[in-house]
Amino acid sequence: MSIEGKLKPLTARHSTPSRLLGAPGPTEEEVRALVEAAARVSDHGRLQPWRLLAIHGEARGALGRALVALREARGEVLDEAARSKDLQRFAHAPLVLAVIARITPEHKIPEVEQLLSAGALAQNLLIGACALGYGAQWLTGWPAYDSQAQRTLGLEANERIVAFIHIGTPQGEVVERDRPRYEQLVCDWRPADMPAI
Numbered sequence: 001m002s003i004e005g006k007l008k009p010l011t012a013r014h015s016t017p018s019r020l021l022g023a024p025g026p027t028e029e030e031v032r033a034l035v036e037a038a039a040r041v042s043d044h045g046r047l048q049p050w051r052l053l054a055i056h057g058e059a060r061g062a063l064g065r066a067l068v069a070l071r072e073a074r075g076e077v078l079d080e081a082a083r084s085k086d087l088q089r090f091a092h093a094p095l096v097l098a099v100i101a102r103i104t105p106e107h108k109i110p111e112v113e114q115l116l117s118a119g120a121l122a123q124n125l126l127i128g129a130c131a132l133g134y135g136a137q138w139l140t141g142w143p144a145y146d147s148q149a150q151r152t153l154g155l156e157a158n159e160r161i162v163a164f165i166h167i168g169t170p171q172g173e174v175v176e177r178d179r180p181r182y183e184q185l186v187c188d189w190r191p192a193d194m195p196a197i
């Protein structure tokens with residue numbers, strides 16, 4: 001197989017905005033396989049510093065309503081656009097996988113490495129979802145960083161939302177964006193006293 005063919009799962013991947021993701025979503029069998037494949041992630045110390053929440057079906061709308069309710073309960077005034085955005089936030093794609101980093105503090109494996117492992121899991125989910133023929137997008141937004149929203153999602157004090165991975169069938173075309181070229185990314189390192197060839 002050509003180099004291009006071998007790298008297809010990476011080069012074919014691109015985000016599909018969540019508002020363009022609709023039914024059908026992955027089957028239960030596909031979701032299981034996707035999650036287990038994605039969990040084959042680099043994990044220094046084998047801490048498994050991550051877990052996932054599957055948000056689907058009626059729970060998607062319920063989460064949107066809970067987010068609006070918590071904002072209004074603390075006195076935020078939402079105009080119609082903001083209200084509708086939060087109500088719809090999790091309602092477009094049939095499946096949203098929340099990737100949660102479970103940080104063990106003061107461990108010999110630095111916290112940043114635990115967080116990075118969770119980020120790598122999120123990226124594996126994106127690549128895997130696209131390889132299965134679905135569209136996907138990694139979103140965070142305010143609910144990822146809001147302590148009340150985190151409580152609504154059942155997070156413990158040592159846990160952080162790393163990603164909401166929205167997965168579904170693209171309902172429209174996505175315009176591909178420019179991608180960085182090798183020359184923009186890589187330069188050779190050599191010791192200062194080693195002459196250039």
Ligand SMILES: Cc1cc2nc3c(=O)[nH]c(=O)nc-3n(C[C@H](O)[C@H](O)[C@H](O)COP(=O)(O)O)c2cc1C
Binds near residue numbers: 015137140162
């Ligand atoms: C940690 C992280 C958080 C992100 N959060 C958002 C977000 O909240 N809203 C958004 O529009 N894009 C967000 N993105 C960017 C999109 O997922 C996506 O990468 C971007 O639209 C570029 O598309 P591409 O994946 O095809 O390169 C986030 C990306 C990362 C890595």
